[in-house]
Amino acid sequence: MNKIYISPSILSSDFANLENEINKLEASGADWIHVDVMDGHFVPNITIGAPVVKAIRKICSIPLDVHLMIENPEKYIKDFALAGSDIITFHYEAAKNSVIETIELIKSYEKKVGLSIKPNTSSKAIFPYIDMVDMILIMTVEPGFGGQKFMENCALKIKEIKTQQNKDIIIQVDGGINKDTAEICRNYGATSLVAGNYLYTSNNMKEAIASLR
Ligand code: DX5
Ligand code: ZN
Numbered sequence: 001m002n003k004i005y006i007s008p009s010i011l012s013s014d015f016a017n018l019e020n021e022i023n024k025l026e027a028s029g030a031d032w033i034h035v036d037v038m039d040g041h042f043v044p045n046i047t048i049g050a051p052v053v054k055a056i057r058k059i060c061s062i063p064l065d066v067h068l069m070i071e072n073p074e075k076y077i078k079d080f081a082l083a084g085s086d087i088i089t090f091h092y093e094a095a096k097n098s099v100i101e102t103i104e105l106i107k108s109y110e111k112k113v114g115l116s117i118k119p120n121t122s123s124k125a126i127f128p129y130i131d132m133v134d135m136i137l138i139m140t141v142e143p144g145f146g147g148q149k150f151m152e153n154c155a156l157k158i159k160e161i162k163t164q165q166n167k168d169i170i171i172q173v174d175g176g177i178n179k180d181t182a183e184i185c186r187n188y189g190a191t192s193l194v195a196g197n198y199l200y201t202s203n204n205m206k207e208a209i210a211s212l213r
Contacts (some may be wrong), residue, residue, distance in 0.1 A: 001018060002191050004172065004213050007034040008054075009030070009066045009106045009196035011047065018052075018133035019059045021047040032065040032087070034174070034194045036146075039070035042094050050079035057084030067116070067174065067194075069143045074102045081109035089114025089137050089172075092126050103132050114172070118143060119151055123160040134169060135192065136161050140185075141175030147197040150176025175198040182212040 008030045011092045013021040022033060035053055040046040040213075052176050053066060063086035070076060073090035081090055088106045092115055095102045099115070106113045115129055116137035130136065141148035160169050172192035173185045182193050202208035 001127075004151070004186065005031040005172075006182040006209050006212050007032040007172070007194045008199050008209070009034040009036055009144075009146065009174070009194050011036045012196040012200040018056065024055060024205060025209075026060065026062055029209045030062060032063045032067045032192075032198075033060055034067060035085075036069060037066060037068045038144065041071045041140050042091065043069045043082055045144045050076070052083055053080060055131040056106065063087060065089070065114075065194075067114075067137065068094075074098055074105055077105045077109070081106070081111050083124060084113060087112040087114050087135060089116050089135065091116045091118065091143075092129075093118055093121055095209065100132070102212050103129065104171040107160075114170075116158070119154050123157040123164075123212055127164050128163065130164050132164050134148075135172055136169060137172045137194075138173055139175050140181070143175070148176055150178075150181040150185065152181075155181075155185050155188055155190075158190050162189045177212065179208075179211045 008025045038045045038047040052174045066085040068090045088111050112134040114135035114137050115133045118139050140150050140154045170191045173190045174194035177193050177195040178198040199208045
């Protein structure tokens with residue numbers, strides 16, 4: 001069976017106690033920490049920037065899975081790479097004319113590359129890039145906010161991506177993931193699950209993370 005990487009999103013955490021929140025996620029069996037970076041342009045919300053990633057890096061021993069929901073991602077790859085990101089995922093829609101350049105730029109910092117698509121983007125749009133990246137992130141909600149409802153039709157893209165891959169890449173889903181929707185995605189072939197609201201509203205973080213596997 002494939003390893004499933006669980007990447008809790010800190011978007012739903014208490015930012016005044018971020019160190020404790022991250023320690024708790026690590027102790028509860030998280031594989032990665034998912035950091036949602038939003039710029040108020042690509043999505044209608046503003047969240048975390050590179051200085052916060054740098055601060056998290058100092059107190060966290062597991063990989064930082066940084067999800068850039070920003071316009072012109074190529075301008076900020078250096079900042080996020082030097083801040084200590086391990087995986088840098090950018091959006092196809094934000095980099096349409098510079099997808100390959102952005103992939104190469106992330107690789108030049110020896111970071112893992114993720115490429116993401118929003119719900120209205122067909123999986124076909126990114127077929128040409130699948131073998132150039134380490135991870136494809138399929139959004140199962142409109143990016144911008146935590147706590148939204150899972151869109152099952154988007155999860156079908158997992159299968160479409162799988163039929164096109166010639167090497168072993170990670171297929172991640174993000175948005176509305178809970179115990180039940182995680183099962184749907186795993187059955188389709190997802191190998192990494194992001195979850196925010198589900199984990200933060202559970203009474204037991206360790207059990208909630210385990211339930212996603
Ligand atoms: C949405 C973000 C997600 C979000 C997931 O734009 O990319 O990572 O925090 O949150 P839930 O699991 O609450 O949908
Ligand atoms: Zn995300």
